[in-house]
Amino acid sequence: xxxxxxxxxxxxxxxxxxxxxxxxxxxxxxxxxxxxxxxxxxxxxxxxxxxxxxxxxxxxxxxxxxxxxxxxxxxxxxxxxxxxxxxxxxxxxxxxxxxxxxxxxxxxxxxxxxxxxxxxxxxxxxxxxxxxxxxxxxxxxxxxxxxxxxxxxxxxxxxxxxxxxxxxxxxxxxxxxxxxxxxxxxxxxxxxxxxxxxxxxxxxxxxxxxxxxxxxxxxxxxxxxxxxxxxxxxxxxxxxxxxxxxxxxxxxxxxxxxxxxxxxxxxxxxxxxxxxxxxxxxxxxxxxxxxxxxxxxxxxxxxxxxxxxxxxxxxxxxxxxxxxxxxxxxxxxxxxxxxxxxxxxxxxxxxxxxxxxxxxx
Numbered sequence: 001x002x003x004x005x006x007x008x009x010x011x012x013x014x015x016x017x018x019x020x021x022x023x024x025x026x027x028x029x030x031x032x033x034x035x036x037x038x039x040x041x042x043x044x045x046x047x048x049x050x051x052x053x054x055x056x057x058x059x060x061x062x063x064x065x066x067x068x069x070x071x072x073x074x075x076x077x078x079x080x081x082x083x084x085x086x087x088x089x090x091x092x093x094x095x096x097x098x099x100x101x102x103x104x105x106x107x108x109x110x111x112x113x114x115x116x117x118x119x120x121x122x123x124x125x126x127x128x129x130x131x132x133x134x135x136x137x138x139x140x141x142x143x144x145x146x147x148x149x150x151x152x153x154x155x156x157x158x159x160x161x162x163x164x165x166x167x168x169x170x171x172x173x174x175x176x177x178x179x180x181x182x183x184x185x186x187x188x189x190x191x192x193x194x195x196x197x198x199x200x201x202x203x204x205x206x207x208x209x210x211x212x213x214x215x216x217x218x219x220x221x222x223x224x225x226x227x228x229x230x231x232x233x234x235x236x237x238x239x240x241x242x243x244x245x246x247x248x249x250x251x252x253x254x255x256x257x258x259x260x261x262x263x264x265x266x267x268x269x270x271x272x273x274x275x276x277x278x279x280x281x282x283x284x285x286x287x288x289x290x291x292x293x294x295x296x297x298x299x300x301x302x303x304x305x306x307x308x309x310x311x312x313x314x315x316x317x318x319x320x321x322x323x324x325x326x327x328x329x330x331x332x333x334x335x336x337x338x339x340x341x342x343x344x345x346x347x348x349x350x351x352x353x354x355x356x357x358x359x360x361x
Contacts, residue, residue: 009090009114010039010050011081013101015199015232016276018042018057020120021096023166025050038088040081041096042233054080058201058235059101078104085112092140096120097276106138115140120166121149123316132156146317167276168361171283173265180262184228184254192226193218193340194264195253196272196281199232201239203273206293208243211271213333215253218340227253228267230260268350269343271336274311278323282314282360287353289339291326314360322356 008028012021022044025037029049037050042057056077085108093109093116095102102118109116118135121144135142136156144153145165153160174180178188186192195215197207219225231237237255244250256263264270265284272278274292281288290312310316312323324339326332343349 005034005036006092007036007038007088007090009085009093010037010041010045010096011056011093011102011105012039012041012045012096013056013059014097015042015057017097017101017120018044018233019276020166021045021050021094022048023170024094024096024119038090039084039093040077053084056101057233074101081105082108085109085114090114092117094119097122103134106134110138117141117143119143120145121153123149123313132158165279167279167283171261171280173284174259174262177262177266180259181266183259184256184263186226186228186254186263188266190224190226191222191268191344192228192263192266193344194267194270194272194286195227195229196270196277197229198273198275199236199277201236204236204239204243207273207291207331208240209247210291210331210333210336212243212247212249212253214271214336214340215249217333217337218344219252221341222344228263229253229255230264231255231257269340271340274313274325276313279313279317279360282317282323282357285354285357287323287343287350287357288312288314289324289326289336289343291331291336293328293331314357317360318356322353 010021010025012018018041021041025045026048028035029037038053039050040054040056041050041052042055046052054077059074059077093114095105095116095118097120116139118139121142132153133156136153136158139158142153142158142160144150144160144162147162150160150162181188195211197204197211215227229240231240240255244253261284264281264286267286270281270286270288272281272288272290274290278288278290292311310325311327312325314323315321326335326339
């Protein structure tokens with residue numbers, strides 16, 4: 001147990017980190033209601049009892065340099081974080097996910113002599129051991145998501161422990177998925193395809209038009225198909241709705257924020273951007289097609305630095321290609337529709353994929 005009135009600072013710089021931080025914070029509060037949890041993150045952390053003084057869950061990005069639209073907000077957030085940590089110095093900091101965002105905090109906390117834990121650490125099995133060096137030298141404890149990463153961190157000199165993957169505790173279909181579909185305005189007797197273009201601003205802007213164009217091709221082949229799009233955070237609902245309206249799909253895609261796992265579990269297929277969501281869908285056992293696209297220079301650098309040939313976490317975990325991946329130039333509406341139809345039109349392939357995905361948990 002933590003002594004009374006200990007102050008623990010939480011930092012989550014994107015939506016997936018906000019979710020994982022909330023899960024951890026809720027359990028910490030349950031074990032010791034007197035501990036003070038505060039910091040930066042999003043609405044899930046707030047609901048879990050964290051005093052979120054700086055909103056940062058919307059700042060997630062992919063690449064080696066932040067997008068231009070984020071440079072000023074990131075500068076302001078970094079200034080505000082320094083002021084917050086100076087005004088209320090924590091006994092411990094917990095950095096969650098969001099390695100690009102947390103790089104600044106790793107340096108600052110180290111300079112200030114504030115001990116910190118890296119929870120849901122960056123996927124070094126994806127990026128390779130070179131990502132561990134700064135973290136290993138400075139973190140009091142590293143808690144990775146996957147057991148295979150323990151030895152990588154230990155070789156770099158980190159104090160590290162593994163306690164299981166948190167999604168195994170949180171991802172469940174629920175007792176009545178059909179009811180969840182009806183509440184969302186969908187017919188449980190008709191096939192459903194989920195569209196998940198990502199949880200970052202630039203992913204919605206870049207990927208959703210391609211995904212909707214592919215969905216239109218699917219609907220032409222299978223007119224009974226229904227489409228659902230889980231909204232990862234409230235600030236994404238407006239840009240998603242604007243894109244749906246722009247292409248005449250307003251009302252044709254059901255936007256959902258509740259019972260997401262229940263609805264996804266009843267889907268025939270999910271079209272989704274690479275990220276934590278691929279593992280969530282895998283744990284539900286739902287067939288999927290994974291896609292991603294980054295600026296050319298980022299892609300060329302990643303090809304040199306990545307330690308795996310896969311981008312979808314289920315493929316990485318299983319060590320083989322189980323779900324299709326469309327990367328860079330392969331991610332087009334034609335290719336996405338082609339891969340999707342190959343799965344939708346082949347019950348045997350869907351069953352094989354479900355069996356393979358059952359190994360992930």
